[in-house]
Amino acid sequence: MFEIKKNIFVVPGKKKSQFPYCCCLLVKGNDLSVLIDAGMGKPQMDACLEKGFDVLILSHCHVDHRLTIRHIPDKPVWSHEKEVAYIQNEKNFIEGIGYARGGLDYYELFGHLILPESQVQRTLADGERLDLGGLTLEVLHTPGHTPGHLSFYIPEENFLFAADVDLTRFGPMYGHYFSDIDSFFETIRKTKATGASIVATGHTEPYYDQIPELFDAFEQVIYKRDKLIFDKLDKPRRVSDLLNQNLIYSRYPKSQVVTAFFEMVHIEKQLDRLVKLGKAKKEGDFYIRV
Numbered sequence: 001m002f003e004i005k006k007n008i009f010v011v012p013g014k015k016k017s018q019f020p021y022c023c024c025l026l027v028k029g030n031d032l033s034v035l036i037d038a039g040m041g042k043p044q045m046d047a048c049l050e051k052g053f054d055v056l057i058l059s060h061c062h063v064d065h066r067l068t069i070r071h072i073p074d075k076p077v078w079s080h081e082k083e084v085a086y087i088q089n090e091k092n093f094i095e096g097i098g099y100a101r102g103g104l105d106y107y108e109l110f111g112h113l114i115l116p117e118s119q120v121q122r123t124l125a126d127g128e129r130l131d132l133g134g135l136t137l138e139v140l141h142t143p144g145h146t147p148g149h150l151s152f153y154i155p156e157e158n159f160l161f162a163a164d165v166d167l168t169r170f171g172p173m174y175g176h177y178f179s180d181i182d183s184f185f186e187t188i189r190k191t192k193a194t195g196a197s198i199v200a201t202g203h204t205e206p207y208y209d210q211i212p213e214l215f216d217a218f219e220q221v222i223y224k225r226d227k228l229i230f231d232k233l234d235k236p237r238r239v240s241d242l243l244n245q246n247l248i249y250s251r252y253p254k255s256q257v258v259t260a261f262f263e264m265v266h267i268e269k270q271l272d273r274l275v276k277l278g279k280a281k282k283e284g285d286f287y288i289r290v
Contacts, residue, residue, distance in 0.1 A: 011025065017040075033132070065202060096176065124139045140194075153196065160194050162202075171221025175262030
């Protein structure tokens with residue numbers, strides 16, 4: 001844990017904040033202290049408890065942002081209303097990601113990561129301002145990755161916690177059924193518009209330099225994927241014809257079946273976007289360049 005600004009602490013997760021962990025944020029106000037996300041690992045959570053906080057805010061429902069919640073069963077949980085069903089009900093969460101349709105058994109793959117079904121005590125809305133006492137937490141509804149994904153801006157320090165709007169070279173991750181490409185465009189532009197001078201995310205080191213350019217490059221990945229998939233439509237193609245070519249992921253890690261599933265969903269969404277843009281049409285199972 002390190003203090004990035006006065007009373008604002010970045011809490012890196014285990015495994016360099018990579019799945020099944022994430023980087024979290026502890027904000028200590030004079031009147032209210034909040035922890036944003038709980039996927040850092042028990043030692044890091046113990047450090048947060050020692051610092052003290054009143055409320056846990058979940059940026060979204062993904063397991064890697066909730067993994068350590070089992071160690072704080074008595075802390076109130078807040079989230080966006082569109083995440084509540086996935087946080088409170090495991091079945092909804094699994095269906096929302098789409099594992100079953102992808103032929104994956106969540107319990108076989110991630111049985112060791114099963115989480116308690118937390119109850120959400122309060123929902124947060126876009127534009128809401130939480131006066132913590134000396135610091136203000138502005139709530140930004142930033143969907144695309146998940147329907148109710150939240151980011152948080154602290155105007156006193158021109159600081160943004162963007163959670164899984166992570167500005168990596170991989171680009172926006174929308175490989176789940178409840179993800180949405182169009183929403184991601186609005187989200188990227190909304191978070192960029194804060195003009196934040198420091199951006200912390202759920203899976204990277206904080207960013208201090210060339211932040212507008214990072215947002216632009218992050219958005220450009222979607223257009224690059226458009227062209228990549230469009231170029232593959234040199235003849236009618238089914239989704240299955242485009243699999244196992246590393247079009248989205250440059251490599252498949254140990255969890256190959258999971259990554260392959262995410263790749264399939266990305267490709268499906270990219271093809272449907274091309275249809276929506278009038279660059280392709282769908283006839284039966286085939287996508288055809290227009």
